[in-house]
Amino acid sequence: MWIWGQEEGFMKRGKEGMLVITNMRIAFIMKTKMKYNVHEEYSLRQLRRFKDGESVLLPIERYNELDLQNDLAESDKNLDIPSSRIIKISQEKKKWGTILKLKFVANEDTKGYKFMVVKGWVKYPLKDPVSFQQLDWDPIIALMKK
DSSP states (O other): OOOEEEEEEEOOOOEEEEEEEEESEEEEEEOOOSSSHHHHHHHHHHHHHHHHHHSSOOOOOTOOHHHHHHHHHHHHEEEEEEEEGGEHHHHHHHHOOEEEEEEEETTTTEEEEEEEEEEEEESSEEEEEEEEEEOHHHHHHHTOOO
């Protein structure tokens, strides 16, 4: 929950979504079949973990492989990156937060994406993040490099 994903490039606007990481893929889900109240519950749990200084990269209870497949089929805006197509994965630490950077092959082109965990939002005029989490992405990088 509360992941800001953005394609690298000039004038590319980021979007909010869920980052689902398995040993087979990285998926960025912007449109989900998850009910609003369930999504809100998990978002509030993540917010409490921020405040308590705990890891925010934890599994979502009751969200399984079937839910992931349904969400990926829900919209072509959802991003599915098989681990075999990832060319480069790294993290970049900034003063304001940590970025997970991906380069991968999509339809014979190389694309770049960056993901950040959001700490707080502004909702007017458009929903945009105002602060980001300092996070260690090394466990995910190690999983994808296997």
